[in-house]
Amino acid sequence: MRIGIVAVEGSLLSAISGLADLFWMTEQALRAPPAGASYGVRDQTIPTFETTIASADGKTLRDPQGRLIPVDTSFHELTHCDVALVTGMALGPDRLPPVSASVRHAAAWLQERHRTGALVGAACAGTFVLGEAGLLNGRRCTTTWWLHHALRQRFPKARPVWGTAVEEQDRVVTTGGPLSWVDLALHVIRSEAGPEVARLAADISVADSLPLPQLVYAPRGFVNANDPLLLQAEQIVRHASPGFTAEALASTLSLSERTLHRRLKSLTNESPKGFITRVRIEMACVLLERPGASIKQVALQCGYSEETSFRRAFGQLTGMTPADYRRWSDARNPMRPASHES
Structure with a gap:
């Protein structure tokens, strides 16, 4: 070769x-x-x-x-x-x-x-x-x-x-x-x-x-900070209840689903569902770096009513389980108090 x-x-x-x-x-x-x-x-x-x-x-x-x-x-x-x-x-x-x-x-x-x-x-x-x-x-x-x-x-x-x-x-x-x-x-x-x-x-x-x-290395929200639509959509997702859908995101933004899909594809190469998942997992990374909250609590705070779904989505985007991410993050920040493992 x-x-x-x-x-x-x-x-x-x-x-x-x-x-x-x-x-x-x-x-x-x-x-x-x-x-x-x-x-x-x-x-x-x-x-x-x-x-x-x-x-x-x-x-x-x-x-x-x-x-x-x-x-x-x-x-x-x-x-x-x-x-x-x-x-x-x-x-x-x-x-x-x-x-x-x-x-x-x-x-x-x-x-x-x-x-x-x-x-x-x-x-x-x-x-x-x-x-x-x-x-x-x-x-x-x-x-x-x-x-x-x-x-x-x-x-x-x-x-x-x-x-x-x-x-x-x-x-x-x-x-x-x-x-x-x-x-x-x-x-x-x-x-x-x-x-x-x-x-x-x-x-x-x-x-x-x-x-x-x-x-897992980039500042949370970095990609969204470059566009007003992404910033607005991120804030909506952050405060949404479990079960929040792409249809609901489009409606809250006063856009059609088709328009939202086209805009997100051009800005981040994501579907609306993919955008919602990424924002939630970025939120989860921040929460997992803090001591105290259990993984189940983090999942609920990030819009997941089922812990299994949260773990699956987290692994797909980060390549780690939530517990592994905590250990990895703690190892990178030895001066920070260790996070709760459960």
Whole structure:
């Protein structure tokens, strides 16, 4: 498997070298698995991972701290690869991903690689390079949570999904934060080499093979704060009784159900039901971080009359049970009094 890694001026050196290292370590582990480990991969089916770092002209570049980024070849010379990846980069003076000449060259190269069948992927601000290539048009995608609004504004034809860690559609894969190149690499390995190889890669790098959604890291209500309709709808849901429906939300907003569905799809890529669920679960996260309330009480406060339904929805959005979330949150905030576990 030949993997092309894009380097542009301001790319994160750690992400570029990290991707190359993780693919290399995976291949080494496949050839000599840890003692006692069994991952169901036979010697004759061991995949290879050949990484090549490419820039527009094949020359070395500088990372945001001025360090040299090693480059193996140019985009023009790297005409065949099975996977093409672009990582995060430094933001411009406006605190947004830049649109430089090297970014435009990278976008054109990625567009051509996708056209010829390669799996194309990006982490963090690298998602914007895929946007410049037109590869996000009409496709579900994600980026780091604090660039979500900027991605929507710059690429209105894209379909960014709020709060997810990984999105793939039509062999275009995107992941979240600056360190999400790990998630990107593991997703590529799972997609191209199979789940057993991905599990080995995750185990040797001591990483979660299934990353947590970004929703658990972002400030509560962040995505809604950017639009008056979302803010109003959030307040309605927060104060609604159990059993509150999408129809009731549309009526309270003086909108038809169809109009509300269209507006939410354009703003957050959610259905009204999905919006209600997300707001409730974001409320639950805040309440679970406070000591005292039981999980049953939290469920009731968030509009769930059945604790089972609450637990199911919570797990689907956060990747954890409510109790696990409490423990995870407590571990991240050791100075805060521990929450009640029941």
